[in-house]
Amino acid sequence: MKTIEDFNLDHLPSLRRDVLAHLATGTFVAKAENVILLGPPGLGKTHLAIGLGVKAAHAGYSVLFDTANNWITRLTEAHQAGRLEAELKKIRRYKLIIIDEVGYIPFDHDACGTTVE
Template identity: 60%
Template sequence: KAAGFPARKTLEDFDWDAQPAVRQQVAALASGGFLLEAQNVVLLGPPGTGKTHLATALGIVAARHGHRVLFATATDWVTRLTDAHRQGLLPKELARLRRYGLIIVDEVGYLPFEQDAANLFFQLVSSRYEHASLILTSNLPFSGWGGVFGDQAVAAAMIDRIVHHADVLTLKGASYRLRGRGIDSLPS
């Protein structure tokens, strides 16, 4: 899996009955037009609602349209950027990443960032702004991102750039993982 997808998940595999509200939005994104316009996609929702599934499926769509795609968790992206920064290679790495039409950042919000990491992540977002697409997933609403990035101002500046040209998809409901297991909901 050269693009780094954790598992192969497609739009065809997705059960729309579980997320009827986003069906039309996802169908529109599946044309791939968002990539040509460097638009972003943000998938928000509680655990198990299909954020990683849809991010992967849209990544596969992008690859089919001939775009280079990289998938990693937010934590992994920060590790990569930190390594590049330590070696004095951050500008070079950001330039290299700009050649990818789509970068997927999964799981923003599960782990908080250190201040330095938050700044590096902000630079990734800035370097792609109006140039190439990002897909981000998060279990937190935007209002909770300040706590993740440790700084309300950095979070606000980043969200501003992300959502200026973005589709925000809000997934709802119970975890698909727990279906049929007699478990109604997870602690929130």
């Protein structure tokens, strides 16, 4: 399990400690705000995402985590089976949804609803 406390800030000196401390409070979850972690591979984005999810879970929020590829597969299969609305209803119960590895997969027309060139 990855935690915010275990994250080595020396590996990412540009990360503002005050921003990380604010995110760790979980107030973004209560306000239904989005947090996007951007950067090249190997910086610790997944570690931070998991750590924020753990903090949110400890604060009593329901958390759901998966990779972008698995999210697309899950929703595509639900759509093809005619149960997309039921699947979305299940997902909406969660207060924090974490989508990891967004930059690692190409999105096709059906997945994102638009043509990506």
